[in-house]
Amino acid sequence: MNQKVVIIGGGIIGCLTAIELVKKSVEVLVVEKSSIGNEASKAAGGVLFPLMPWNYESFVYGLCKNSSKYYIELEKILFDNTNIDIELINSGIQILPPFNNDEIVNWCKNNFIEAEKSSFNNHKTLLIKDIFQVNPPKLMRALKIYLKKIGVDILENSEVINFEQNYNKVIACDVKDFGKVYGDKFIIASGAWSSQINEKLSKFVYPVRGQVIQYEKSDIKLKHIIFRDGTYILQRKDNSIVVGSTLENVGFSKENVEESINFLNSRAISMIHELKGLKIEKHWFGFRPGTEKNKPIVKVDDFFDNLFLNTGHHRYGITMAPHTATSLVDYVTC
Template sequence: MQHVLVIGAGIIGLLTAYKLVGAGLRVTLVEGGEPGREASWAGGGIVSPLYPWRYPAAVQALALQAQDAYPALTAQLLQDSGVDPELHVTGLYWMDVEDEEQALAWAARFERTLERVPVDDVRRTIPALADRFQRALYMPGVANIRNPRLLKALRVALERLAHVEIHSQQPVQGFVQEGGRVVGVRTAAREYRADQVVLAAGAWSGELLATLGVQLPVQPVRGQMILFKCATDFLPSMVLAGRRYAIPRRDGHILVGSTLEYCGFDKSTTENALDSLRATAAELLPDLANAPVVGHWAGLRPGSPDGIPFIGELASHPGLWLNCGHFRNGLVLAPASCRLLADLMLGRAPSIDPTPYAPDQRLG
């Protein structure tokens, strides 16, 4: 049985492991902290890029396939783990979009339902919406997912399977090479070896590859979020204006995010961000001005050029595969990204052209 070592147990690492084990491989996951507690946990959980028509074709291809895959994936995870990831189809309103024609042309090209909606109709649906908006676009099929529960479902499902090991609190210090191949990693405690190694360490992927002399343009980008608790009918749909959004959970929690900060590996929260997010919340939904913030946290996204992830084997270091650099869309792209990596590792015909993601095409 082929043995694969996966570095990182966020959404990409966990789902990569889930797909490989499902294909009959043995998998060991090595995580520097606690599984599922970094960017995957900290994000909002919208199952769409914020403005999908503005992204490169490579991101769009993964996003569209992943969106279509999520209903079956979450149903399977509920069956395998007993944990409901809470895929919640609310639809998404974009307010005062400047490039409406581009958005509508994109939707027509990919056969996605996206429509102009009179703003008065939006206000009837969302009475709490601010009066300042003039135009709206609406996509009814967009969902959000309770990302901490998705991660828990994946971990529980993996723990119930044979041929899976998860090792927490084991920061990787370097790679083990033998016979011209990457065959494992070193931590302070021990070495882990396998037939193939997958790097899915999110914002830390660039630092780890640097130990091999490979310059991967993936860097940490901090994002801060706040959480309100409201009545369950306060916000029936997601709302996005500018670069900020409000996301309703089934239980009345409302997420508002997020910031985009280049400050290294600093994951602390700041008063400036809190004030900015509260102001954004009130601009979208004025009643939130007087609502208490029940949560405020930060995560580190794996920033990459154009948000296009690196997926595939590193030819300069045989045996080492990458699945990293998803920037703001790790959770959005995960089902398609991990499927593509599994296809490549297993020698299956990929359902998406792998060329735009191939590390060797992009690292020179």
């Protein structure tokens, strides 16, 4: 029997989950309160690697590894179908001191990742190889076009405010100013807002604001992503330089971004002195779906047996999305 699955949220998690469902011949509707990719997913830096995996439980890296393989295939599919280059680049990450060399080298060895001594602007650095980056705004733009091409229905500017239930089954979701949307199965992929539609998640998923800045174009050329102590600097294909990102526990507040912009600017200049004097051309922020220890929630709901959760990817949702989308789809379709 043909099943209809309703996905609530059209960020990277909702979009890749939709693609994986279509591969299994499932009919999919994505309900999005704003527009596809407009929140955390578009705001991301696009590094396809957990920035300091040696600081996390191995489970976190397990969800991230091989992500670039998925994106290499997706890049081609998206380009063939949309003509949009998602700017997947194998740039590696160059770590600036101070860092614990032995800890990182051992971690890399244990995870079969190549790392070697290198240098940058007179610093002795460590280069971790085969780390990819992608351009998130382009990725999300291409995904929206591709989803439509493969037959996914998309309802934008439509906020799910409630579920209609019959004991432990969700029958429909109530969409503000639209009405009821019926389905056989429902997936919450609503990022930082997930607990607003499923209160039980409020203990586990919370917003963590992240700020990013972008400098005006210059002659500076970066061969690798440059990283020091939580801050990364990367270059897009058009040469623009992007610096990310802050971790701010301010709820959904959009106030007081000046301080975070100044913080990133001074961190970036301390890492690459040539950035001093360049204008900050753009800045933006997003609300990550924060979770303890960066462990996403990918499972069937504890009460409703046709409601599934794919949320809480915190700092690494672009990287983890391929893995959690395929795992969740296995639960949904089994």
